[in-house]
Amino acid sequence: MSDKGKSSKVSGFYKKSIRERIEFVKKFSDLTDEETNLFSSCLNMDIADRMIENVLGTFEIPLGIAVNFLINDKEYLVPMAIEESSVVAAASNAAKIARIKGGFKTKCTDPLMIGQIQILQIDDVVGAAKKIISKKKEILHLANEQDKVLVKFGGGAKDLEARILDSPLGKMIVTHLIVDVRDAMGANAVNTMCEALAPMLEELTGGKVRLKILSNLADKRIVKAKAVFDKEKIGGESVVDAFLESYNLAAIDPYRAATHNKGIMNGIDSLIIATGNDFRAIEAGAHAYASRSGQYTSLSCYYKDKNGDLVGELELPMAVGIVGGAGNINPKARLCKKILGIKTARELAEVVVSLGLAQNFAAVFALSTVGIQKGHMSLHAKNIAVMAGAKGKEIDKVATQMVKEGKIKLDRAEEILKEIK
Numbered sequence: 001m002s003d004k005g006k007s008s009k010v011s012g013f014y015k016k017s018i019r020e021r022i023e024f025v026k027k028f029s030d031l032t033d034e035e036t037n038l039f040s041s042c043l044n045m046d047i048a049d050r051m052i053e054n055v056l057g058t059f060e061i062p063l064g065i066a067v068n069f070l071i072n073d074k075e076y077l078v079p080m081a082i083e084e085s086s087v088v089a090a091a092s093n094a095a096k097i098a099r100i101k102g103g104f105k106t107k108c109t110d111p112l113m114i115g116q117i118q119i120l121q122i123d124d125v126v127g128a129a130k131k132i133i134s135k136k137k138e139i140l141h142l143a144n145e146q147d148k149v150l151v152k153f154g155g156g157a158k159d160l161e162a163r164i165l166d167s168p169l170g171k172m173i174v175t176h177l178i179v180d181v182r183d184a185m186g187a188n189a190v191n192t193m194c195e196a197l198a199p200m201l202e203e204l205t206g207g208k209v210r211l212k213i214l215s216n217l218a219d220k221r222i223v224k225a226k227a228v229f230d231k232e233k234i235g236g237e238s239v240v241d242a243f244l245e246s247y248n249l250a251a252i253d254p255y256r257a258a259t260h261n262k263g264i265m266n267g268i269d270s271l272i273i274a275t276g277n278d279f280r281a282i283e284a285g286a287h288a289y290a291s292r293s294g295q296y297t298s299l300s301c302y303y304k305d306k307n308g309d310l311v312g313e314l315e316l317p318m319a320v321g322i323v324g325g326a327g328n329i330n331p332k333a334r335l336c337k338k339i340l341g342i343k344t345a346r347e348l349a350e351v352v353v354s355l356g357l358a359q360n361f362a363a364v365f366a367l368s369t370v371g372i373q374k375g376h377m378s379l380h381a382k383n384i385a386v387m388a389g390a391k392g393k394e395i396d397k398v399a400t401q402m403v404k405e406g407k408i409k410l411d412r413a414e415e416i417l418k419e420i421k
């Protein structure tokens with residue numbers, strides 16, 4: 001498949017066998033046989049043993065592929081590692097609808113991370129903060145001495161802020177070191193720089209440095225994705241209005257916003273995990289960003305455009321890397337990055353946020369129309385059928401019967417299984 005003519009748009013992908021799906025991905029992403037064999041392999045025990053402590057084994061979750069993604073006019077197949085049913089199908093469906101109006105468009109800041117250095121026991125915090133700023137050049141120079149490779153690639157410490165905060169222990173200065181981390185997530189580079197700056201900042205301020213650590217509220221590393229969802233395709237004006245009614249609750253009510261944002265993170269986390277990135281860092285940043293106004297609210301926003309189509313936008317910090325970390329060590333994470341065909345951390349971040357928007361649209365669309373249980377239940381019923389001991393064709397038979405009866409329970413699955421045996 002030539003790069004130019006290739007399309008991620010495919011109908012009935014879920015009906016194909018696993019082998020057929022792998023063949024499709026293999027062609028799309030130019031994978032070797034060795035790479036496709038990785039899909040059914042587990043993480044090597046020696047690698048696992050080097051990644052964390054006290055290793056006993058590995059823990060598997062399904063890896064699926066979301067199809068139909070068109071982002072900034074480029075075709076993507078999106079790997080998703082997730083244990084929840086319906087999520088991959090929902091993302092694919094949303095991406096298919098988004099394509100009608102040109103797919104997802106994104107905007108992205110430079111990959112700037114913040115490192116925090118906390119300085120306490122200072123007599124004159126205002127004077128000390130001024131001193132820090134006056135020595136900005138020297139401080140940035142010392143920070144950049146710590147990572148010459150990053151600087152060579154155009155990254156490195158770029159700016160400095162001195163924030164004065166009041167606490168029950170008195171006033172303190174929190175110095176923010178702003179670092180362009182290029183294609184890395186950046187935690188290691190930033191933490192190393194912050195630690196190296198501590199003695200210099202103590203000397204400058206006469207205070208005592210305590211914390212020296214990256215902030216996961218990466219609000220200088222923001223990605224925004226936008227898509228237009230065709231009014232006719234989603235069921236007309238009344239559905240657009242119903243969607244906006246649902247969305248508005250997430251905008252005003254933290255109880256709904258938490259669930260709404262969880263739906264966004266269903267998509268985001270699954271790609272973050274598939275590429276070996278740190279999903280706790282992304283979660284922490286996302287929810288802190290959702291509270292930036294002082295009230296926790298929706299990370300996405302929706303409105304009608306002049307044609308009456310539904311416009312969706314999602315904006316959040318996206319601290320992802322394509323070099324270093326678990327994403328380099330885990331062969332399956334490397335494979336997922338190859339499937340995506342991404343060249344930079346920025347591109348990965350743009351795909352992640354587009355996926356989050358697709359996922360959010362799909363969930364709110366379902367909730368505003370048929371509800372989500374319909375989609376969830378058929379796969380859930382299959383799982384219950386398997387738990388009851390169904391095998392091969394029995395699984396579909398037991399599941400279909402339970403869905404028909406609206407009773408998806410283990411005891412009922414066991415009864416049906418007995419009846420059909």
Ligand code: MEV
Pocket residue numbers: 084259260261262263264266363364367372
């Ligand atoms: C379930 O995993 C996610 C949803 O609850 C998200 C939402 O309510 O928007 C369906």
